[in-house]
Structure formats: structure tokens, C-alpha cells
Amino acid sequence: MKEKLIIWDFDGVIADTEVIWLKIRLDALNKKFSLNYDMQSIYKIFGGTNDSMKQKILNDMGYETDKNFWDELFAQDIVYINEHGIDLTKGVEDIFKSDKFAQCIATSGGKFKTDIKIKCCGIRKYFPENRVFTADNVSVAKPEPDLFLYAAEKMGYKAENSIVIEDSIAGMTAAKRAGMKIIAFVGNELYKNDNFINKIKELGINNIFFDMNSVKQYLEQIYLNTI
Numbered sequence: 001m002k003e004k005l006i007i008w009d010f011d012g013v014i015a016d017t018e019v020i021w022l023k024i025r026l027d028a029l030n031k032k033f034s035l036n037y038d039m040q041s042i043y044k045i046f047g048g049t050n051d052s053m054k055q056k057i058l059n060d061m062g063y064e065t066d067k068n069f070w071d072e073l074f075a076q077d078i079v080y081i082n083e084h085g086i087d088l089t090k091g092v093e094d095i096f097k098s099d100k101f102a103q104c105i106a107t108s109g110g111k112f113k114t115d116i117k118i119k120c121c122g123i124r125k126y127f128p129e130n131r132v133f134t135a136d137n138v139s140v141a142k143p144e145p146d147l148f149l150y151a152a153e154k155m156g157y158k159a160e161n162s163i164v165i166e167d168s169i170a171g172m173t174a175a176k177r178a179g180m181k182i183i184a185f186v187g188n189e190l191y192k193n194d195n196f197i198n199k200i201k202e203l204g205i206n207n208i209f210f211d212m213n214s215v216k217q218y219l220e221q222i223y224l225n226t227i
Helices: 018-033 039-046 051-061 067-084 092-096 111-121 146-155 169-178 194-202 212-224
Strands: 005-008 102-106 162-166 181-185
Touching (some): 005 146, 039 051, 092 212, 146 162, 162 212, 169 181, 169 194, 181 212
Parallel strands (some): 005 162, 162 181
16 A cells, blocks of 8 residues: 555646636626626635535625526536546646555546546546545535545545645645645646735645646655655
8 A cells, every 4th residue: 555645636736627617607607696706806705616615605695596507507617628628737647647656536526527527638547436536425515624534534544644736725724624735736827826825825835836747746755755
């Protein structure tokens, strides 16, 4: 058994898809409620949350949405994947190929959509179904730690031997609550600002990287320190 487990978030980490889903929701919300949100504002409100949590946040803000609204957004997501495909983050597959760590995915997305994304990206060979965990596996979503703890347990690892690679404050908060080591990946243009970086540091996270080559080098250091 390998010493450490890498737990990957998907959207915004394995592929730069977080911005795609947020853009679809931004357009729909601006149209429905005559809002004037931009991408930065929508990320501050929703970053790293699944649609169920997004709906709750909106309801708390006084913007009520129904099932049909979210079903339509989900359908738009699938159309986008089918028409445009999804590109892997540059350099991430080099880490998938490593035999130094056990690896799995734990994403706030649902199983159906996650399976489509994995197939589209061509990474099922790295992540068979027993190494993919989704919001459907737990009753509460990030920023609660349940999904990461569930993934580690199913993979046979303790929290202290698990490394989470995340891009969102909600995901990083979940990993911190789970007692896991955190790598903050901020390769998306939305994240490359002092305000977001400061929020990460406020969580006590200093392992902040802008490209996967740097992530790979850091993981190799961790590996060398465990053998």
C-alpha cells in the first residue's frame, strides 16, 4: 500500500470547468432576476459549491428557484460538454501517471455528470468507478468534510495521510476540517488576485501553486520525505 493518498477535486483542478459552469449560471441568474453580476461576484457567492448548495444560498438571499430552473442548467452543462469537450489542465496527466501515490477523485458534482466528464477527458483508466466519489455519496456538501473523509475511508487511508488538491475556498475548508494536507491550485484566471490568495492564507494554507508542474514537484518532495 502506498504511503499517501491524493484526493483530487475535479472542476477547476483536473479541468478548467468551474468557470464554464459558473458562466452558464451567471447568464441564467442575470436574466431571471435582472441582476448585474459578473464572474468575480458569482464566484464569491458560489465558488466550489454544488447546485443544491447554490440553490440554498440563493434562497437565503431572497432569490427563489425551482427544480426546473436547475434541471435546465444541468441540461446546458451536458450540451456544452457534448459540443465543446473538456480539456485537461496542462500537466495534470503527468501526475495521474505517477505510481508514487494512491489517487482518487472527490467532487461536489453528481455521479452522472462526473462520469460524463471523466469519459470526455479520457481519464477513466486512471480513475475507475471505485476511485471516484461524488456529492451523491454523502448527505452534506463541501465546505463540510464528509466527502473527503468518505473518499479516504473507502480508499483505505487515514485523514493525516491524505493530500487534497483543491481550487475553491469551500473545498479547502472541507479538507481542513477533515484534517488533511491541502494543496491550493489557483491556475484559473478568476483566482489570480490578492484577495483570493489572502483568503487561502487566512485558512492557514501556504502550499499555493499556479501550475501543475509546481504541484508535481511539491508532491515529489512529499514522497521523498515518506520513504
